[in-house]
Amino acid sequence: MVTKFLLSEGVPVDINYGRGTPLFLAAESGQDKTLEILLDHGADPNISVHCLGGPFFMALTKHSFKCMETLVKFSQAGADVNWKTFGLTPLGFATARGGYTNFIQFLLDVGADANVSDDLGWLPVQLAAARDCREEVEMLFPLTSPIPNVPNWTIEGVISHAKIEAKKPLDQKNCQRRKSFLKLQADIAFKQKDYKLASELYDMAISHGESAALYANRSLTKLLTGDGEGALSDALRCRMLRPQWAKVFYREGAALMLLEEYEQAYDALLDAQNLDPQSAEIERELRKARELMTNMNASRERPDAP
Template sequence: MALHKSNVSCAKLLIQGGANVSSAGPCYNPLVTAAEKGLTEAIKCLLEAGANPNVLDQFGRLPIELAAEYGTREDVEMLFPSTLPISTVTKWSVDGIVSHVKMEIKQLEDDNFVQTRASDLKQQGDEAFKKQDYLNASVFYTQDLKMDNFDAKLLSNRSLCWLRMGNGERAFGDAHECIALCPKWAKAHYRLGAAFMFMEDYNGAYQSLSRALELDPESKEVEKLFWEAMELMS
């Protein structure tokens, strides 16, 4: 909350007092928040406290990319030494990152480019998923989400990829974001229920799957998982 309110002094006191500086799941990463708000002193304090600059946000962006877009060159320079190279950045340097992000922003202003690129990435992701190559499928869906942060279907697809790869926390994060975008979409609640099941939170699964059944009472897939949750709750 301190970072969201850009209260750096409060954030620093909390960090000094032992607050967790690690990512609290895919939906919240303190370093991402500091980078996208250009909070230079907070970034420095977080890094010194051991925050990991190589954790992606839910849309596949690293803190250094957000710093290049929203912060200052100083923020990028601070994050650079501890950030692993990004494969899509041709020249791995501070200037290279800044140029790469500026180019991405320019491309996103071109509607034709965005539509073509997004369609290609989704197709590649779907093809990888069919081959059960869930890692590459998740990478393609992540790149596609950079084109459109508000595509609930992409989040749903990636949530399933995380689940197939055994990462319940990330599956939960994407499903939760999906529900925020489409609260009346049964599949979003089903994805969340499946993530809860994987994490053995059967009460949470029951609640999510109940909502999914309310929205789509004809779904045999949802009904099957709902009864599994019911049995495991007892």
């Protein structure tokens, strides 16, 4: 096996070339057997990879029970199941995101703490309650210490209170924190090539405050999912907020290319090149738009064959 051979040749087990350690990459790929080998050779399950967190968190986002179990049970030190990533523990992530109900009991069984809050002070039970997921609340409630500002400390009371609190506007400081928090989640989803989820998370971030960068990022996710109209709409919103940014026109041009509006795409990309004449990426797309525009015009002018 390649992993065993490389380790036998002295390759450091926790080496990181920029995309993460071998353990992190194995968790990302759902390779539980490779995880076992790496852990047997002393791999550290708690090395964090930038905003993407560690192997355990990555295994959770990939819905891999086997990898999560391997990281907890086959590691001498054991993966830290309460390690926070972008303001959330794995349990907080599962209850905030939704779609992880089957993982919550597992997380609790391996030591996840139901009393660790997120970056805004919300506990997992509150995050589940805000989504009106009674099943998750019922799992978490017995393990959660009473919350002082919840007057009716019952399952119904927690759900009712969380729904009310979730509708309240955040103050400016918390609004910015929440926007940053959601952007990080979106960035992670994008890196995992889950473009639909990334788009939804960018949308949630935008609801806490518009920014050109968020619209540009969401435009790209829509472009990658084939939503040309949505990509164009976001590019145009971005353009209103930051009219002298080359990326704005590049996003607009890319969306128009997808919509086969080659002349408009060429104009937008030409504007992008004027703002960033050194960009090879813009030059390539501009050349492509020029060729497609020329071919389209030629086909229009070509007389019908007899």
